[in-house]
Amino acid sequence: MTTRQHSSFAIVFILGLLAMLMPLSIDMYLPALPVISAQFGVPAGSAQMTLSTYILGFALGQLIYGPMADSLGRKPVILGGTLVFAAAAVACALAQTIDQLIVMRFFHGLAAAAASVVINALMRDIYPKEEFSRMMSFVMLVTTIAPLMAPIVGGWVLVWLSWHYIFWILAIAAILASVMIFALIKETLPVERRQPFHIRTTIGNFAALFRHKRVLSYMLASGFSFAGMFSFLSAGPFVYIEINHVPPQDFGYYFALNIVFLFVMTIINSRFVRRVGALNM
Numbered sequence: 001m002t003t004r005q006h007s008s009f010a011i012v013f014i015l016g017l018l019a020m021l022m023p024l025s026i027d028m029y030l031p032a033l034p035v036i037s038a039q040f041g042v043p044a045g046s047a048q049m050t051l052s053t054y055i056l057g058f059a060l061g062q063l064i065y066g067p068m069a070d071s072l073g074r075k076p077v078i079l080g081g082t083l084v085f086a087a088a089a090v091a092c093a094l095a096q097t098i099d100q101l102i103v104m105r106f107f108h109g110l111a112a113a114a115a116s117v118v119i120n121a122l123m124r125d126i127y128p129k130e131e132f133s134r135m136m137s138f139v140m141l142v143t144t145i146a147p148l149m150a151p152i153v154g155g156w157v158l159v160w161l162s163w164h165y166i167f168w169i170l171a172i173a174a175i176l177a178s179v180m181i182f183a184l185i186k187e188t189l190p191v192e193r194r195q196p197f198h199i200r201t202t203i204g205n206f207a208a209l210f211r212h213k214r215v216l217s218y219m220l221a222s223g224f225s226f227a228g229m230f231s232f233l234s235a236g237p238f239v240y241i242e243i244n245h246v247p248p249q250d251f252g253y254y255f256a257l258n259i260v261f262l263f264v265m266t267i268i269n270s271r272f273v274r275r276v277g278a279l280n281m
Contacts, residue, residue, distance in 0.1 A: 010184055011123075011126065011184075011185065012135055012138045012139055012142075013142070014177070014180045014181065014184060014185060015119050015122070015123065015139050016138065016139045016141070016142025016143060017142065017173075017177055017180075018078070018082065018115040018119060018177050018181070019115060019116070019119055019139055019140075019142070019143040020142065020143055020145070020146040021082070021085060021112055021115055021170070021173065021174060021177065022058070022112045022113075022115065022116055023143065023146040023147045023150060024146050024150050024170060024173070025054070025085075025089070025108060025109075025112055025170055026051065026054065026150075026233065027146065027147045027150035027151050027154070027233075027255070028150040028151065028153060028154035028157075028166050028169075028170070029154055029163065029166045029167070030151050030154065030233060030237050030251070030255070031151055031154050031155040031158050031237055031241065031248040031249075031251045031252065032154065032158050032163035032166060032237075032248070033047045033048065033050075033051075033237040033238065034047070034237055034238055034241045034242050034248075035158060035163055035248070036050070036098070036101070036163055037238075039163075040097065040098040040101075042098045044238050044242075046098050046102075047098070049098075049102050050098075050101050050102050050105045051105070051230065051233060053102050053103070053105045053106040053109065054105040054106065054108055054109035054112075055109060055230060056106060056109065057105070057106040057107060057108065057109030057110035057111075057112075057113070058109035058110065058112055058113045058116070059109075059113075060110060060113075061081075061109065061110040061111070061112070061113025061114065061116075061117070062113045062116065062117050063206065064113075065077055065081065065113055065114045065117040065118060066117050066121070067195075067197050067202045068197065069117065069118045069121055069189070070121075070189070070194060070195045070197075071194055071195055071196060071197035072194070072197075073187050073189050073191075073194065074118050074121060074122045074125065074187060074188050074189050075181065075185055075186070075187045075188075077114055077118050078114055078115060078118040078119070078122070078181060078185075079178060079181050079182060080114070081111050081112075081113070081114020081115060081118070082111070082114065082115065082174050082177050082178045082181060083174070083175075083178050084107070084110075084111035084114075085108065085111035085112055085114075085115075085170075085174045086170075086171045086174035086175045086178065087111075087171075088104055088105075088107040088108040088110075088111055089108060089167045089168070089170040089171035089174060090167070090168070090171045091104040091107070092104045092105060092108060092167040093164045093165070093167035093168050093171065094164075119139065120136075121189075122185075122188050123135060123136055123139070125188035125189055126188055144259075144263075147259050148256050148259045148260075149252075150252075151251055151252030151255040151256070152249075152252030152253060152255075152256065153252070154166050154252065155247075155248045155249040155250065155251050155252045156249050157169065158248045158249070159247075159248060159249045232258075237251060240254055
């Protein structure tokens with residue numbers, strides 16, 4: 001293996017681990033939702049709000065970090081976001097009320113968006129077009145491990161320890177990722193290619209996107225699709241664990257079946273897309 005190949009492997013591995021933080025911070029604590037509801041003495045809807053505010057923060061973060069990464073550079077944004085992610089995870093672990101947990105989950109999601117946005121830009125800086133897709137597929141391969149394993153790990157952590165330790169594990173993972181970013185990832189956007197951040201220009205660019213009918217239709221289609229998925233994520237633990245009396249440590253195995261079928265349908269869908277076209281699908 002050449003030095004360049006070794007460096008590419010290290011970069012892809014680190015970015016894959018970073019990309020795992022977002023699905024880990026959702027799927028790993030799903031088995032704990034009924035326990036959180038019972039421990040704080042609140043309805044299921046209040047516990048589910050911890051997922052809703054996380055997604056809200058994640059959505060808003062994606063609007064912010066792109067322009068920031070173009071202005072400040074990739075490394076400061078992704079490193080800062082990962083450190084804030086670790087701090088928010090610690091705050092979630094120490095939450096004394098459901099309201100505190102709901103608020104901290106918003107900042108947790110806001111920080112998680114940094115990796116989601118900047119990873120793509122960072123890899124486009126490093127790799128030419130013909131190599132970008134191949135390397136990005138490796139990152140996605142590493143990322144797919146998270147939703148498959150996270151609920152299983154979270155369920156056993158819940159049984160052996162408590163739901164607080166799920167967030168402690170996330171904090172430790174983010175700190176380790178921050179160390180690797182600081183030590184091994186170099187800035188990929190030269191100063192001369194950076195664009196000054198102007199809030200009015202940024203808002204104008206987003207407004208132009210929202211006025212584009214085709215873009216808006218894609219956004220709505222994707223939004224409704226994700227709404228269905230997150231409805232299942234928030235309600236699933238209560239249906240399995242409280243209604244069907246599935247032990248928390250077994251919830252992850254049932255959840256993994258959804259991921260397996262998702263992979264299968266993705267493969268089937270890709271074949272239909274090649275046959276009838278993306279727009280027809």
